[in-house]
Amino acid sequence: MSSIFVFPGQGAQVVGMGAELYKNNAAARAVFDEVDSALGEKLSNIIFNGPMEELTLTRNVQPAIMATSVAMYRASGLPLAEYVAGHSLGEYTALCVAGAISLADTAKLLRARGNAMQTAVPVGAGLTSVVLGLDTDVVRKICDESGCDIANDNCPGQVVISGLRDAVDMASEKLRDAGARRVMPLALSAPVHCRVQEPAADAMRAEFDRVEIKQPNAKWISNKTCSVIENPDDIKEALIYQMTHTVRWRESVLEMVNLGITDATEIGPGNVLSGLVSRTTDKISVKKLEV
Numbered sequence: 001m002s003s004i005f006v007f008p009g010q011g012a013q014v015v016g017m018g019a020e021l022y023k024n025n026a027a028a029r030a031v032f033d034e035v036d037s038a039l040g041e042k043l044s045n046i047i048f049n050g051p052m053e054e055l056t057l058t059r060n061v062q063p064a065i066m067a068t069s070v071a072m073y074r075a076s077g078l079p080l081a082e083y084v085a086g087h088s089l090g091e092y093t094a095l096c097v098a099g100a101i102s103l104a105d106t107a108k109l110l111r112a113r114g115n116a117m118q119t120a121v122p123v124g125a126g127l128t129s130v131v132l133g134l135d136t137d138v139v140r141k142i143c144d145e146s147g148c149d150i151a152n153d154n155c156p157g158q159v160v161i162s163g164l165r166d167a168v169d170m171a172s173e174k175l176r177d178a179g180a181r182r183v184m185p186l187a188l189s190a191p192v193h194c195r196v197q198e199p200a201a202d203a204m205r206a207e208f209d210r211v212e213i214k215q216p217n218a219k220w221i222s223n224k225t226c227s228v229i230e231n232p233d234d235i236k237e238a239l240i241y242q243m244t245h246t247v248r249w250r251e252s253v254l255e256m257v258n259l260g261i262t263d264a265t266e267i268g269p270g271n272v273l274s275g276l277v278s279r280t281t282d283k284i285s286v287k288k289l290e291v
Contacts, residue, residue, distance in 0.1 A: 005265050029076075066096065156280060163196055
């Protein structure tokens, strides 16, 4: 029997997240203050007060969700779990909590990641949509035919596709014809985890050359391999790889079962991952950290 901490990605944000913790907990307050200092601006003011339009900008929301998640963990006083994992940007949070990347460097990396993702594709040229009710292999075949990619394989019956708008529109029409229960565009300012993010991957390689990565103090399950990666060079390559490839969350959860993980704690805003884990397996008991 083993435990894991899981950390959410983009989409979990709400204005005001972490505000009460900032007021009432010194450990949480230190997290937000350090992130503000690392970025050279009051990101915490946007997190706590909005407006939502500014918080959801890719360059802001990625370090914002990370900061809130780390603040929640440090305020909880919980000992580190044996395993950690994250969904997309949550991988950075997991590595920060596990001591592989410093908090300041994690904030800077996620700010750079958000900027790189936004500039890789002209505004409006890309599209990301969620597909409900189809098997992953069916979605993959149609994406291959249409010239877009699977961005997230979240759980059985929930897949996210991404790429240039025309390609995603073409795939969406074919997916509806194939029996998808729903195909719905997501409110993201840039297409994610797809081939058009290659310039962003190149930009992140340069950013990682300036950052020290250590072996994590917990076993980190990668979205790239759906297995534990501990070597710092391999961690860097996995984080660069995820810019242009699928977040394999469903497969990662199944690997958690294979590793004997029986208890998962979701740490961060929202409860998206709790739902995804529960819809993938009944062998892992998942709870949301409340602090």
